[in-house]
Amino acid sequence: MTLRLNAPLADVAERASAAAPAADSRARILMCAPDHFAVDYVINPWMEDQIGRTQRTQARAQWENLRLHLAREAALAYVPSAPGLPDMVFTANAGLVIGETVVVTRFHAKERRPEEDLFRAWFERAGFSTAAWPDKVAFEGAGDALFDRARGLIWCGHGWRSSEEAPPLIERIFETRAVGLRLVDPRFYHLDTCLCPLPGGWLLYYPQAFDERSRDVIATLVPAEFRIELDEREAASFACNAIAIGDRIFLNACPPRLERRLREAGLSPVVTPLSEFVRAGGAAKCLTLELPPTRADLSSLRLK
Numbered sequence: 001m002t003l004r005l006n007a008p009l010a011d012v013a014e015r016a017s018a019a020a021p022a023a024d025s026r027a028r029i030l031m032c033a034p035d036h037f038a039v040d041y042v043i044n045p046w047m048e049d050q051i052g053r054t055q056r057t058q059a060r061a062q063w064e065n066l067r068l069h070l071a072r073e074a075a076l077a078y079v080p081s082a083p084g085l086p087d088m089v090f091t092a093n094a095g096l097v098i099g100e101t102v103v104v105t106r107f108h109a110k111e112r113r114p115e116e117d118l119f120r121a122w123f124e125r126a127g128f129s130t131a132a133w134p135d136k137v138a139f140e141g142a143g144d145a146l147f148d149r150a151r152g153l154i155w156c157g158h159g160w161r162s163s164e165e166a167p168p169l170i171e172r173i174f175e176t177r178a179v180g181l182r183l184v185d186p187r188f189y190h191l192d193t194c195l196c197p198l199p200g201g202w203l204l205y206y207p208q209a210f211d212e213r214s215r216d217v218i219a220t221l222v223p224a225e226f227r228i229e230l231d232e233r234e235a236a237s238f239a240c241n242a243i244a245i246g247d248r249i250f251l252n253a254c255p256p257r258l259e260r261r262l263r264e265a266g267l268s269p270v271v272t273p274l275s276e277f278v279r280a281g282g283a284a285k286c287l288t289l290e291l292p293p294t295r296a297d298l299s300s301l302r303l304k
């Protein structure tokens with residue numbers, strides 16, 4: 001294999017992983033370059049007053065910084081970006097993948113519907129089997145469905161983007177318990193903006209983003225000493241929108257109280273500032289989609 005001259009470090013790492021045997025057990029993550037990223041419409045409160053205000057160079061640098069950090073820990077795959085689809089960079093909303101199966105997103109936001117066919121085509125090329133999903137049931141993928149390995153369940157958010165009908169369907173398709181949580185604050189419109197299951201059984205979340213019944217459900221399933229609760233300011237820094245790989249956690253901002261809790265939990269925070277993407281209502285977790293670790297063929301589906 002010939003490496004391009006001046007290939008960035010991450011490129012070399014990814015090519016090395018492309019040559020790795022199928023036993024590569026590193027995390028695999030799907031990303032989409034921000035070539036066409038912008039705020040062109042308003043579909044969540046973060047986007048208000050942000051139309052035309054994103055800076056392409058800065059967005060590219062922030063995304064690249066996140067990518068380089070992740071490339072040290074995980075094998076990365078890329079779905080090509082497309083003109084006119086500024087939010088496609090948020091691959092968390094491509095679908096929900098567990099094992100070999102994907103539920104491709106059915107967007108609530110009509111502005112994002114054209115992304116569905118592009119994501120579906122990528123999943124099919126990558127060899128995933130696509131689960132049947134009713135057209136009328138909105139479900140925005142891993143933005144609203146988070147697999148909690150420690151508990152063997154899927155936390156499902158609904159109320160803004162995904163329908164309340166989604167969790168029972170998810171439960172049936174993946175044969176895994178799905179726990180529905182109602183989101184009540186429009187700033188925390190996707191579950192991944194306000195809740196993050198962590199390795200070791202910790203749960204990072206912002207309680208006020210949920211209705212009372214959902215807060216009770218969380219309290220029943222997660223013992224108090226495992227709950228890391230953020231206040232409004234902390235949550236508004238997109239600290240819950242985090243990616244945990246091994247003992248590292250990548251996030252847009254890490255307020256001091258959270259940093260202490262994470263370190264006590266044995267996790268090392270890595271701050272990758274993503275202010276340009278926050279203008280669109282997303283940060284680290286939204287820019288990534290976790291894929292199953294053992295599909296060696298994914299590393300050939302590269303952007304360039």
Ligand SMILES: NC(=O)NCCC[C@H](N)C(=O)O
Nearest residue numbers: 044090092143190280282286
């Ligand atoms: N929270 C996520 O999973 N994704 C961020 C999506 C941002 C995009 N502007 C949206 O409102 O759909």
